Amino acid sequence: MRILNHLRGVLVTAIFSITICMVALVVVPFAMVKLLVPLPALRRAIDRLLDAVSNLWIIFNTWQQTYTLPTQVEVQGLGDLSRDEWYMLIANHQSWTDILVLVRAFNARIPGVKFFFKQSLLWVPVLGLALWGLDFPHMRRYSKAKLARHPELKGKDVEQTRKACERFRHHPVTIINFLEGTRFTPAKQAQQNSPYRHLLMPKAGGLAFTLGAMGGQLHRMLDVTIHYPEGIPTYWDYACGRVKQIQVNIRQLPIPAELIGDYTGDAEFRAGFQQWVNQLWQNKDELIESMKSSGKN
Numbered sequence: 001m002r003i004l005n006h007l008r009g010v011l012v013t014a015i016f017s018i019t020i021c022m023v024a025l026v027v028v029p030f031a032m033v034k035l036l037v038p039l040p041a042l043r044r045a046i047d048r049l050l051d052a053v054s055n056l057w058i059i060f061n062t063w064q065q066t067y068t069l070p071t072q073v074e075v076q077g078l079g080d081l082s083r084d085e086w087y088m089l090i091a092n093h094q095s096w097t098d099i100l101v102l103v104r105a106f107n108a109r110i111p112g113v114k115f116f117f118k119q120s121l122l123w124v125p126v127l128g129l130a131l132w133g134l135d136f137p138h139m140r141r142y143s144k145a146k147l148a149r150h151p152e153l154k155g156k157d158v159e160q161t162r163k164a165c166e167r168f169r170h171h172p173v174t175i176i177n178f179l180e181g182t183r184f185t186p187a188k189q190a191q192q193n194s195p196y197r198h199l200l201m202p203k204a205g206g207l208a209f210t211l212g213a214m215g216g217q218l219h220r221m222l223d224v225t226i227h228y229p230e231g232i233p234t235y236w237d238y239a240c241g242r243v244k245q246i247q248v249n250i251r252q253l254p255i256p257a258e259l260i261g262d263y264t265g266d267a268e269f270r271a272g273f274q275q276w277v278n279q280l281w282q283n284k285d286e287l288i289e290s291m292k293s294s295g296k297n
Contacts, residue, residue, distance in 0.1 A: 008068065009240035015064050023057050024130045026050075031133025044170055050134055051112040051171070062107040065100065071243045073104055077250035081109040086172050086217050088255065089113070090207065091224040092199055092284060093178035097238040098226055102176070105248045110222070111172035116206070135167055137175075165213035175218070177207050179277065184232070196281060198288040204277040208263035208270075216260060223251040225284050227291045247291055 030046045065071070087110055091098065102113075116137050168175070179202035182188065194201050211218060227247040237243055259276065261269035 005240040005242060009236055012064075012068055012239040015068070016061065019057055019061060023053060026053050027130045027133045031129050034133060035129075047135060047167075047171060054112055054134060055108045058103050058108045058113075061100075062104050065104050068241075069238070069243075070241050071238065071246060073101065073246045073248060075105045075248045075250065077252070078106075078109065079250070079252055081106070083109070083111050084172050085111065086168070086214075086219050087111070087174040087222050088207070088211065088218045088220070089174050089176045089222040089224060090179055090280075091176070092184065092226055092288075093180050093182065094184045094226065094228065094232045095238075096183075096235045097233055097243070098178075100235075100238065101226055101246055101248060102224065105224075105250070110174045113174045113176055114168070115176040115178075137165065137167075162209075162213040165210060168214065169217050174222070175210060175214075177210065179203055179207060179281070181206075196285040198292075199281055199285050202277050202281045204270075204274045205263060207277065208259075208261075208273050211255065211260050212263060216255075216257070218255055221253040221255050223253055223280065223284070225249040225251075225287050225291075227288055229292075249287060249291070 027050055030050060034043050034046055089102075089110075091102065106113075112134075114134075114136050165175075180200040181203045182200065184198075184200050188200055189196075192201050225248070227249075228243065229245050229247065230243065233243045259273065261273070263270050263273060
């Protein structure tokens with residue numbers, strides 16, 4: 001049985017790898033055109049084409065996960081979603097599997113999914129150009145120590161976020177933000193002295209910068225909670241079919257005007273925004289506790 005599980009893992013990983021390579025082969029030439037011929041109308045046409053390619057990848061990989069893996073993904077709260085809406089998607093983060101779970105849970109019911117990646121990845125051959133071509137925004141964070149040495153860099157990360165989000169004003173998009181900034185582990189939880197039972201402390205700044213940069217263009221928030229009843233799996237656990245059940249809860253929330261403001265320069269707004277995020281995270285922590293308790297009954 002263990003050998004069969006590993007063979008399944010090899011098959012699933014091979015399918016993921018092959019399909020990603022196929023998407024890259026389509027994306028990279030068009031990305032080159034966008035780079036060399038920066039005409040707005042042409043870029044918008046290419047963006048629509050590449051979003052369609054991305055959606056085909058999502059639909060195919062959702063299908064192959066459904067039929068090659070025994071994992072049952074229970075999704076609550078999908079509700080009335082639209083590919084013509086602008087969404088901000090936030091979620092707790094526990095495993096590399098989370099991305100695949102989100103892809104499978106929404107299955108192209110929402111517009112093209114984007115997430116921020118480290119600027120250093122731009123220089124990775126093929127991958128960097130593909131991410132740029134698909135309009136995945138990149139950003140560079142500066143440490144407090146570096147800002148102390150180079151005060152001229154203050155505010156650069158905010159400006160970069162604003163520029164990255166400008167391209168999303170012309171067509172619907174879903175921007176993903178894992179507020180914890182890293183995957184949950186008990187060690188990280190203890191190191192942070194996190195007040196939450198099942199979560200790390202949320203970082204409000206990135207969310208505030210993105211909402212502000214979009215200037216009200218993001219209309220709805222998808223608050224996603226992922227729970228693994230059998231314990232947090234590795235990617236290989238998932239690919240081998242050793243994860244039997246995953247629970248996903250989705251809440252659709254409005255993004256009121258009060259959540260858009262100057263997070264860096266307005267201390268009162270910053271405090272209020274952090275309080276709002278902390279309450280959101282407290283609710284998520286209680287939801288996970290409820291999901292854990294119901295699974296024990």
